[in-house]
Amino acid sequence: MDAGKIFSCEFFPPNTAAGMEKLLNACTELNENMQPAFYSVTFGAGGSNRDRTLDTVDHLREQNTAVAPHISCMGSDRGQIKELLERYIDRGVTRLVTLRGDIPEDGAGTNDFKHANELVEYIRDETGDHFHIEVAAYPEYHPESASPASDFEHFKRKIEAGADSAITQYFYNIDAYLHFIDNCNHASLDIPVVPGIMPITNYKGLVRFSDNCGAEIPRWIRKQLEAYENDTDSLFAFGLDVVTDLCARLLDHGAPGLHFYTLNQSRATLEIWRRLNF
Numbered sequence: 001m002d003a004g005k006i007f008s009c010e011f012f013p014p015n016t017a018a019g020m021e022k023l024l025n026a027c028t029e030l031n032e033n034m035q036p037a038f039y040s041v042t043f044g045a046g047g048s049n050r051d052r053t054l055d056t057v058d059h060l061r062e063q064n065t066a067v068a069p070h071i072s073c074m075g076s077d078r079g080q081i082k083e084l085l086e087r088y089i090d091r092g093v094t095r096l097v098t099l100r101g102d103i104p105e106d107g108a109g110t111n112d113f114k115h116a117n118e119l120v121e122y123i124r125d126e127t128g129d130h131f132h133i134e135v136a137a138y139p140e141y142h143p144e145s146a147s148p149a150s151d152f153e154h155f156k157r158k159i160e161a162g163a164d165s166a167i168t169q170y171f172y173n174i175d176a177y178l179h180f181i182d183n184c185n186h187a188s189l190d191i192p193v194v195p196g197i198m199p200i201t202n203y204k205g206l207v208r209f210s211d212n213c214g215a216e217i218p219r220w221i222r223k224q225l226e227a228y229e230n231d232t233d234s235l236f237a238f239g240l241d242v243v244t245d246l247c248a249r250l251l252d253h254g255a256p257g258l259h260f261y262t263l264n265q266s267r268a269t270l271e272i273w274r275r276l277n278f
């Protein structure tokens, strides 16, 4: 493995026992072949979703893996966040991915914390240096941002509030990431910004999700995926070529690691990993 680089994987909390079994199988395969530094577990707004993140963290810890739960401003007040932090400390969790969170479909919004920087500040105030705090970065800009400059200023505020490192939204334009890193260097933000990597395994889902989160699928990729829409094997093979090449170029350009959005599946991530020759 490339010394000093951090490779990690993301899971979402499954809804069913069968989904949990699938996730744990994916985790076993990733542990055997890749040994990620940690698994992050996404967070949905609302009480039951909060518990599902915690439940997934518990299942993963039984596999002797380092886990980084995501924690967000959505639907939790100060007291609920404090309680959650205590539960994570009790479980030996030392890394958090700290976010504002997606706005849920029922429109329920933020509570005591309006933006991720406020939550980072609160976690630092309450728990000192206990947690390594990751935040989100957007090389292609967050969809709600007023301007590129203000989006970057808001990113900066999260680092100034005490974040240790960042994971990006996924992207397929390497120049967007390199430009973001240039901006960090100019602003003397000396923290690792790890590219988020979305393997390509499906056309419609990727387009829908990318439109929502503001990730651009370049025309040459989109057109080829469209052509392979009903040819799963060719689409998968093309996706592997594109994403492996992206990962290799990112690492060549000095990216401090890679964070794979696995969607609870190991196959594409492991094939990319194998091709990267670690």
Ligand SMILES: Cc1cc2nc3c(=O)[nH]c(=O)nc-3n(C[C@H](O)[C@H](O)[C@H](O)COP(=O)(O)OP(=O)(O)OC[C@H]3O[C@@H](n4cnc5c(N)ncnc54)[C@H](O)[C@@H]3O)c2cc1C
Binding pocket: 041, 042, 043, 044, 045, 070, 071, 072, 097, 098, 099, 100, 101, 102, 103, 114, 115, 116, 117, 135, 136, 137, 142, 143, 144, 145, 146, 150, 151, 152, 154, 155, 157, 158, 167, 168, 169, 170, 196
């Ligand atoms: C690595 C990663 C993991 C993610 N995991 C999850 C998850 O588990 N659950 C989930 O719901 N979502 C998740 N998301 C999505 C994320 O929650 C959304 O993109 C959300 O809309 C923004 O979250 P943030 O932490 O980037 O917010 P912020 O940094 O708060 O930014 C949100 C928007 O507000 C603006 N802004 C920021 N601070 C201020 C301020 N002080 N004043 C005015 N405007 C401001 C920013 O420019 C941006 O447009 C994840 C995203 C990434 C990249």
